[in-house]
Amino acid sequence: MQQGTRRHRLLVGLSVALILVVALSGPNAAKPDLRSGWPLDGLLPFTLSSALVTGLLWVAYAVAAVAMALALWRPVPALGRRTPWVLGGLGLLAVLAAPIGSADHVNYAAYGRILWLGGDPWTASPADFAGGSDPITSAVEEPWRTEPSVYGPLASLIQAGAAAIGGTHLRLVVLAWQVVVVAAWLLVRWCLRRLVDEENAGRVDVLWTLNPLVFAVGVLGAHVDVLAIALVLTACVGVGRSAGPAWSLVAGGLVAAATSVKFTYAVALLALLLAGRGVRRALWLLAGWGAVLVVLHLWTGGHVYDQVGRSRRAVSLATPWRLLLEWSRTSSVEVSTMRSIITVAAGVAMIGLAVLIWRATRPLGGREPSERQGSLGLARRAAWITLVLTAAYGLLAPYTLPWYDLVAWGLLPLVVPSVLDGILLARLTLIAAAYVPGRVIGMTPGVEALTLGLRREVTPWLQLGLWVVAVTLLLHTTHRRGRISDDDGPDGWGHPPAPRRRAR
Template identity: 30%
Template sequence: MSLTSAAVALRDSPRATLVAGTVASATIAVAVTRAGPIPGVVLPDGPLGLWRAADEGRPAWSVLAAVGITGLSLVFVRLYLLARDHVVDVRYVARTAVVWTAPMLLAQPILSLDAYSYVAQGQLLVMGIDPYVTGPIVFGAGPLLDPVAPVWRMTPAPYGPLSLSLLGWSADVTDADHVPFVFILRVLAIAAVVVATVAAARLARPDARAAAVALVAANPIVVLHLIGGVHLDVLVGALAPVVLLAVRKRWWWLAALLAAAAFAIKLPGLILVGYVLWARFRLAERRWAGTAQVLAVTAAATLAAAATVPDGWGWIATLDTPGHVEQLYNVPAAAAGVGYALVGLTVGGVDFAELLNVTQVLCAAAGAAMIGWLIVRGGDPSAPVRRTGALVGSAMVVLALAAPVIHAWYLAWALALLAACAGVVGHRWLIGLSVALCFTALPDPLTRWHHGLLPLTLLFLVVALALTFWWLADARTPATPRAGTRPASERVPARPV
């Protein structure tokens, strides 16, 4: 065997993929922890001191974290290709995802400080202080405020009442101790990922289930951000495919209840509410009476969720809170940058901040129009279930892209729907977006010019995306299944949805 053929065989080995992903995941967990937080933030030591940052050499640990993220992203692409080509089955993919996730279980909330904001906001609720009016700054310097990112210390909570109620309960039962609080949310995130994965497998074609499971459970967005970073967006992502299944079964009360719950967790759930109402209205049987019943269940569930916290509608006024972060890599900022360059080369005299305000409004308007169009098309009762799922999932992606700020975990809203329902081309774009978004949340030294490491970060991103799309475009004949796995064609398909 030549050196080249041996390298190809190793690259396409399921065992090598499992081991490489585990090494990359463990490397990320350790390196991100040792790289430490942004300046001005003091994190808790964590269990057995495992969350302590390094005393020196933090830039080097940051580079190692970037290497790990690049490696995990590329190994994820290889796992998807093995699943797509029926080299591995659903069980092998699920087992691989579990092993990749294991290093995150005891790690600090990685690549984001949001979990520490959750603790402070939950404690505000426990103390009878409205988190929709004030931020964690009221605690003053100390263990509750110190781990919170400075940009969020004076901002109110932008989450729905169910999210806030969950945070308040977690803070109450843990006495606002960061370690058990994080572990409660991580267990909840794992449960949500399991639900999303099972629902995605149920929606996907029988011969595409392994690929769908790989796209959900083994996705670095899930491993690093939803479980590693414990973000509440995972709850919306878990409810989305279940809502679609409930609509297809015509369990309208359940679909309405779950969609309203998703909306009461976070704003993207409103897309699910609109989809359920429109899908029921498009059904000719008892159109008006049936739609009125769905609307009544939705309204009752929404009101009940709002009643779980003292100021249940206060979050509507705080929805602009995430926009306080300045980003240059979201769609409105990119459009403003292009416009600023063009105007600067021609007439000049335009202020970038003013241009950014214009592009944000334009992107929001265009995004709203596109979301409405996708929901209208997705609500067609004659449309196949997977076409509907792809349309509703696309609407959620549009919401993430049109917003004034985007984070890696926003992809969670649509991940299960698109993994189960999108075609090959859709999967390629979903994987590319997953890989690209992994590089939007990195240790601090990698994201700032004065450290001299930002060009290295961009190089990692370019290499990861280039290899990703090269491999995905490789239309080779599907490989022979390895020992211990069964091709999808040999498995008994489930009943059609």
């Protein structure tokens, strides 16, 4: 093993170990009490203070960023024969550890419980259900106690299945959901290995499997986004098998399933349509997508997205857009007007950034599917377009949280190494650190002031700086691409391209 690879994996191991100390200890500021009294609430026989939890996670994320930076600059081989042991060990630990980084998994349990008992999670809030006395829904924490579900029909069905398994035992409900998330995490890796060649297999393990930030935020966080990205990539695998009607129909249905987990993943349908290969294929994709959505919404009704519509103008604390919103509170501009301005400005900026990312990156095998690549090239192109759109959204969205970046990291291994790798690494590190420890309760006043100060006063400016750096790097790369043939090789980090030869 090369020295760089050894250092990378030692740092990955250190980062994951620090994160697991938080995840396997007792209930703390990063993980709510799941009310079971089981050993599964904390396999390590101690409870960490909110200050220690915060410090450990900040150090773990910093170490992870260094480890990832080393791997981005030097190619790292795939896991090889160690794969079953690594995947099995990490997956088992992820299930045994109570989720960290937020209390969203308790929300999932509550919405599933409401649906399982015959309620409507899209209109009934956890605080209102069963008079507030239900053993599962009463565990939901602020600020989500009075909020109905924002998740789609399929996510809610799976959450209801977890509720059926766990019954009145919150830890069991969460455990059943964790199994789904870990299975989805493994499915993402399986899909990626179907879509990349052996030469680039190492990127799958560096960017997804052994990425401590993805593991902490997505898998240990037990977020629904891991399931959605697994469905999107499964759709890409289907397209990669054949561009014929049957697989196009299946791919459309799988994207509909992802949309029915979280509405924003409908962007994958647009990517599949833009990837090419004719009108008939597009019609089959739309037929598969529409059929699944019609079936699900005949059952649930169209009101499942009402909550998404109500929250469309929200602005989270750690984004640069928040600076504008706070400024409007002390100016003559109405806050509601500023929210509208931010929504429009963000949309326009996303389009511009997506164009820059599109011009500065390319999928494995080239921008256009060749005859030799066949359907595989089509699948890679669809994944690339999805990455372009979701990366621009993640970087510039007014309301954004760490797990919103997971879709980009799930697709990044299918793209040639470029400056986008480093941009997304900086973005995920900043946003993950900003939301440590991850809950709004369970902290001492000093820790709350420190972490909230980082989130509100520091991170927006750091992200603003990242925007400037990102645009500069993407413009520079785009300028170089104008002088370099697309067939000369990667034009970002890794292997530099050869200069184009002049005709004599």
